[in-house]
Amino acid sequence: xxxxxxxxxxxxxxxxxxxxxxxxxxxxxxxxxxxxxxxxxxxxxxxxxxxxxxxxxxxxxxxxxxxxxxxxxxxxxxxxxxxxxxxxxxxxxxxxxxxxxxxxxxxxxxxxxxxxxxxxxxxxxxxxxxxxxxxxxxxxxxxxxxxxxxxxxxxxxxxxxxxxxxxxxxxxxxxxxxxxxxxxxxxxxxxxxxxxxxxxxxxxxxxxxxxxxxxxxxxxxxxxxxxxxxxxxxxxxxxxxxxxxxxxxxxxxxxxxxxxxxxxxxxxxxxxxxxxxxxxxxxxxxxxxxxxxxxxxxxxxxxxxxxxxxxxxxxxxxxxxxxxxxxxxxxxx
Numbered sequence: 001x002x003x004x005x006x007x008x009x010x011x012x013x014x015x016x017x018x019x020x021x022x023x024x025x026x027x028x029x030x031x032x033x034x035x036x037x038x039x040x041x042x043x044x045x046x047x048x049x050x051x052x053x054x055x056x057x058x059x060x061x062x063x064x065x066x067x068x069x070x071x072x073x074x075x076x077x078x079x080x081x082x083x084x085x086x087x088x089x090x091x092x093x094x095x096x097x098x099x100x101x102x103x104x105x106x107x108x109x110x111x112x113x114x115x116x117x118x119x120x121x122x123x124x125x126x127x128x129x130x131x132x133x134x135x136x137x138x139x140x141x142x143x144x145x146x147x148x149x150x151x152x153x154x155x156x157x158x159x160x161x162x163x164x165x166x167x168x169x170x171x172x173x174x175x176x177x178x179x180x181x182x183x184x185x186x187x188x189x190x191x192x193x194x195x196x197x198x199x200x201x202x203x204x205x206x207x208x209x210x211x212x213x214x215x216x217x218x219x220x221x222x223x224x225x226x227x228x229x230x231x232x233x234x235x236x237x238x239x240x241x242x243x244x245x246x247x248x249x250x251x252x253x254x255x256x257x258x259x260x261x262x263x264x265x266x267x268x269x270x271x272x273x274x275x276x277x278x279x280x281x282x283x284x285x286x287x288x289x290x291x292x293x294x295x296x297x298x299x300x301x302x303x304x305x306x307x308x309x310x311x312x313x314x315x316x317x318x319x320x321x322x323x324x325x326x327x328x329x330x331x332x333x
Contacts, residue, residue: 075207075226075227076226076227077207077224077225077226078091078092078224078225078227078238079091079222079223079224080106080107080222080223080224080235080236081188081220081221081222081223082106082116082130082188082219082220082221082222082234083188083189083220084129084189084218084220084325085099085124085127085128085129085218085325086098086118086128086129086130087322088234088235088322090234090235090236090238090242090245091227091235091236091238092236092237092238092239092240092241092242092245093242094236094242094243094245094246095322096234096236096245096246096247096250096319096320097247097315097318097319097320097321097322097324098118098128098234098247098315098319099127099128099277099314099315099318099319099324100118100128100271100311100312100314100315101118101119101120101128101269101271101272101311102117102118102128102256102257102268102269102271102308102311103115103116103117103118103257103258103263103265103268103269104116104118104233104234104257104258105232105233105234105254105258106133106223106233106234106235107223107225107231107232107233107235108231108232108233108254109137109228109230109231109232110137110138111137111138111139111206111228112137112139112206112208112225112228112231113135113136113137113264114133114134114135114210114223114233114235115133115134115258115263115264115265116130116131116132116133116134116234117130117131117132117133117265117269118130118131119131119269120272120274120277121217121218123217124325125274125276125277125325125328125329125333126272126273126274126275126276126277127276127277127324127325127328129217129218129219130218130219130220130221131148131149131152131217131218131219132146132147132148132149132152132219132265133146133147133212133219133221134146134147134264134265135147135202135204135210136264139175139204139205139206139208140172140175140177140204140205141174141175143157143158143172143175143177144156144157144158144159144264145157145179145202146159147200147212147214147219148214149214149215149216149217149218149219150198150214150215150216150217151216151217155181155200157170157172162179163179163181163200166181166182166183166198167180167181167182167183168180168181169181175204175205176205177202177203177204177205178203179200179201179202179203180200180201180203181198181199181200181201182199182201183196183197183198183199184197184199185197185199185201185211185213186211187213187220188211188213188220188221188222189213189220192213192215192220195215197213198213198214198215199211199212199213199214200212200214206225206226206228207225207226208223208224208225209223209224209225210222210223210224223235227239232250232253232254233250233254234250236250237253246319246320247315247316247319247320248292248295248316248319248320251295251299251312251315251316251319252295252299255299255301256296256299256300256301256304256308256311256312256315257308259301271307271308271311272307273307273310273311273314275333276328276333277310277314278310279328279333280314280317280318280324280328280333281310281313281314281317284313284317284318285317288316288317289313289317291316292312292313292316292317293313295312295316296309296312296313296316297309299312300312
């Protein structure tokens with residue numbers, strides 16, 4: 001009797017178990033699917049290949065290169081101009097005049113040397129104008145460039161004729177300099193605009209540029225260059241002060257004319273005094289004449305004669321008057 005009573009209970013329990021198993025499976029699947037994605041996994045994570053430095057650095061990597069070079073400011077340049085008999089404007093803007101004949105420093109320095117020969121003409125009543133130029137110095141490695149008037153013969157470099165036709169050009173390759181000769185260029189004296197042009201352009205080292213207008217018996221020209229410490233000459237000392245570039249100041253510093261041991265020309269040209277110049281000297285203010293005479297005794301070399309002394313006096317007396325030729329013509333001298 002006992003077996004008959006228990007059997008139905010076992011069957012009922014089995015039926016309950018059979019019902020619960022599917023239910024638990026459904027709940028388990030749902031729980032798995034609803035679990036968050038970042039749940040901790042107890043499985044071995046997927047591995048990825050990583051580049052790993054296997055040796056330690058022995059030195060710091062080189063720093064990035066930075067340009068530290070500073071560009072030099074462009075050199076200040078100025079122009080000195082000569083025209084006529086001769087009128088001059090220095091680098092600093094002064095207006096001295098040199099009416100006497102002879103050889104004078106235009107620019108004097110060890111690096112750059114420009115000398116001019118001043119000579120009178122019948123049109124200027126003997127008052128000087130620029131007749132020839134020579135350029136040399138360390139910046140040209142000792143080469144000597146000579147530019148005369150049209151009547152003065154050919155241009156030369158180291159005494160050899162160059163630029164014998166127009167237009168033409170010439171190069172000094174060892175010093176990176178070149179010269180051109182043509183009809184193009186801006187005149188210093190606009191009054192000559194109707195004349196046929198013969199213009200020499202010199203492109204020289206150290207930023208030196210020259211333009212020379214060759215006429216029959218005289219020349220006009222300009223020099224453009226930066227200042228050089230210690231420079232001097234008829235173009236002035238380029239120190240920014242115009243008041244110390246007067247004729248008397250320049251002659252006091254440099255003397256009456258270029259001494260023979262510094263002369264780029266082959267010789268000193270003979271100096272003349274015309275009757276007009278002699279008469280002009282008699283018109284020099286007595287106080288100025290006395291001061292000029294004192295200066296010229298120091299400036300004129302002892303071996304030079306009376307004519308050179310009078311030429312020095314002419315410059316000292318009238319160097320501050322740029323219109324002496326006009327005055328002489330007005331007075332009928």
